[in-house]
Amino acid sequence: xxxxxxxxxxxxxxxxxxxxxxxxxxxxxxxxxxxxxxxxxxxxxxxxxxxxxxxxxxxxxxxxxxxxxxxxxxxxxxxxxxxxxxxxxxxxxxxxxxxxxxxxxxxxxxxxxxxxxxxxxxxxxxxxxxxxxxxxxxxxxxxxxxxxxxxxxxxxxxxxxxxxxxxxxxxxxxxxxxxxxxxxxxxxxxxxxxxxxxxxxxxxxxxxxxxxxxxxxxxxxxxxxxxxxxxxxxxxxxxxxxxxxxxxxxxxxxxxxxxxxxxxxxxxxxxxxxxxxxxxxxxxxxxxxxxxxxxxxxxxxxxxxxxxxxxxxxxxxxxxxxxxxxxxxxxxxxxxxxxxxxxxxxxxxxxxxxxxxxxxxxxxxxxxxxxxxxxxxxxxxxxxxxxxxxxxxxxxxxxxxxxxxxxxxxxxxxxxxxxxxxxxxxxxxxxxxxxxxxxxxxxxxxxxxxxxxxxxxxxxxxxxx
Ligand code: 5AD
Ligand code: SF4
Numbered sequence: 001x002x003x004x005x006x007x008x009x010x011x012x013x014x015x016x017x018x019x020x021x022x023x024x025x026x027x028x029x030x031x032x033x034x035x036x037x038x039x040x041x042x043x044x045x046x047x048x049x050x051x052x053x054x055x056x057x058x059x060x061x062x063x064x065x066x067x068x069x070x071x072x073x074x075x076x077x078x079x080x081x082x083x084x085x086x087x088x089x090x091x092x093x094x095x096x097x098x099x100x101x102x103x104x105x106x107x108x109x110x111x112x113x114x115x116x117x118x119x120x121x122x123x124x125x126x127x128x129x130x131x132x133x134x135x136x137x138x139x140x141x142x143x144x145x146x147x148x149x150x151x152x153x154x155x156x157x158x159x160x161x162x163x164x165x166x167x168x169x170x171x172x173x174x175x176x177x178x179x180x181x182x183x184x185x186x187x188x189x190x191x192x193x194x195x196x197x198x199x200x201x202x203x204x205x206x207x208x209x210x211x212x213x214x215x216x217x218x219x220x221x222x223x224x225x226x227x228x229x230x231x232x233x234x235x236x237x238x239x240x241x242x243x244x245x246x247x248x249x250x251x252x253x254x255x256x257x258x259x260x261x262x263x264x265x266x267x268x269x270x271x272x273x274x275x276x277x278x279x280x281x282x283x284x285x286x287x288x289x290x291x292x293x294x295x296x297x298x299x300x301x302x303x304x305x306x307x308x309x310x311x312x313x314x315x316x317x318x319x320x321x322x323x324x325x326x327x328x329x330x331x332x333x334x335x336x337x338x339x340x341x342x343x344x345x346x347x348x349x350x351x352x353x354x355x356x357x358x359x360x361x362x363x364x365x366x367x368x369x370x371x372x373x374x375x376x377x378x379x380x381x382x383x384x385x386x387x388x389x390x391x392x393x394x395x396x397x398x399x400x401x402x403x404x405x406x407x408x409x410x411x412x413x414x415x416x417x418x419x420x421x422x423x424x425x426x427x428x429x430x431x432x433x434x435x436x437x438x439x440x441x442x443x444x445x446x447x448x449x450x451x452x453x454x455x456x457x458x459x460x461x462x463x464x465x
Contacts, residue, residue, distance in 0.1 A: 025059035030067025036176040043161040048134040068105035070365035085120035105195035168217035180226025188371040215256035224262040230269040245273030279322035291331035295350030296343035327357035335364040335384030337375035357402040415442040
């Protein structure tokens with residue numbers, strides 16, 4: 001789930017009459033939603049005459065799409081700005097300009113404070129106002145420092161630029177599609193309800209239109225995104241209220257779309273229809289990221305998760321009854337305030353019961369403005385370290401067992417891109433694990449049956465079956 005990557009979106013070159021195109025370098029931190037947002041920002045900027053560059057040094061605009069989820073993620077942004085400030089100063093000495101923009105959740109959470117702390121920053125723009133990016137840049141070019149974090153709820157999805165064919169093609173045969181934003185759950189450790197605002201669902205017609213555009217440009221696998229994606233709901237064309245399960249049924253009908261996924265889900269929003277979709281839709285991949293965070297009911301209550309460990313286990317049982325081969329993924333936090341050894345043991349016990357194919361685990365990080373910060377009995381850093389190590393050892397063991405269990409099996413693999421080594425091609429398994437094949441195994445966009453021959457580090461080696 002977590003990733004840090006440099007986005008190199010293939011924005012179309014738009015050299016206007018005014019001369020050479022301006023160059024933008026976008027760096028994306030955090031979750032898949034930020035990856036999607038960076039693409040939408042690149043789209044908006046392409047329409048404004050910018051081309052993407054993969055080197056920061058020659059960019060006219062450096063845009064950091066930031067993450068605020070844990071303290072470390074937020075601090076990384078400031079150290080990166082420090083580095084870019086040097087580049088900006090060097091450019092100024094050579095008589096050219098470099099604009100620095102901070103977008104994403106740190107922008108939303110800290111606003112003008114970013115410019116106070118890092119005066120080299122010209123623009124701060126929150127995730128709900130990206131459609132105003134070209135206008136904001138115009139003001140920056142006029143010499144203003146701009147902070148754009150105010151928005152109206154109904155603004156959320158209305159003004160997003162549509163992805164263009166050339167850009168979709170340049171991004172490959174898998175794509176993200178945001179269907180929901182924001183969170184009303186208010187887990188006591190989490191900044192998301194404050195940075196991304198309350199839950200808003202994108203209308204069915206917009207989602208279907210975007211999925212059709214993706215399919216028409218060759219996309220075979222679509223991952224629906226939302227901070228609480230399974231809280232998505234909307235009015236269907238039949239006049240009925242749809243939930244995510246029904247939406248998936250509709251999207252599965254789009255010719256060309258062979259695979260569907262959704263992330264991230266909250267256990268409380270896994271309704272019967274969504275579980276049934278796992279049974280009924282062959283294109284819905286048998287992999288589910290369903291964070292539980294902890295295994296102790298006392299801690300789950302303090303986290304305001306609104307479910308118990310037994311509720312979660314029962315839910316997994318029902319999902320597995322619907323789709324027996326489903327591989328489970330989760331998120332965990334160790335060292336939440338007040339977590340005792342016994343509470344932590346309950347987390348280990350839950351992990352043993354579920355048996356995860358994949359998981360992400362973090363040390364609790366106190367976030368300003370969240371209720372967790374005010375709680376008593378914060379756990380010592382060494383204790384958090386030790387618990388994280390033990391939890392990760394167990395999760396790694398389960399992940400290894402899962403991966404090794406695949407050797408000798410045949411899996412449907414979506415051929416995605418050329419491999420790092422010559423004569424190799426990389427595909428995607430139903431569980432997201434990359435599958436490495438001989439380049440003749442299939443064409444990009446094809447789904448082939450592959451037999452797993454051996455495993456690498458979080459990857460699979462296979463031959464065409
Ligand atoms: N400290 C540690 N981990 C956190 N997460 C969210 N907030 C915090 C925090 N304050 C983790 C949760 C969530 C994932 C995206 O990040 O596990 O599911
Ligand atoms: Fe954060 Fe909880 Fe909302 Fe997930 S459900 S985004 S962890 S508040």
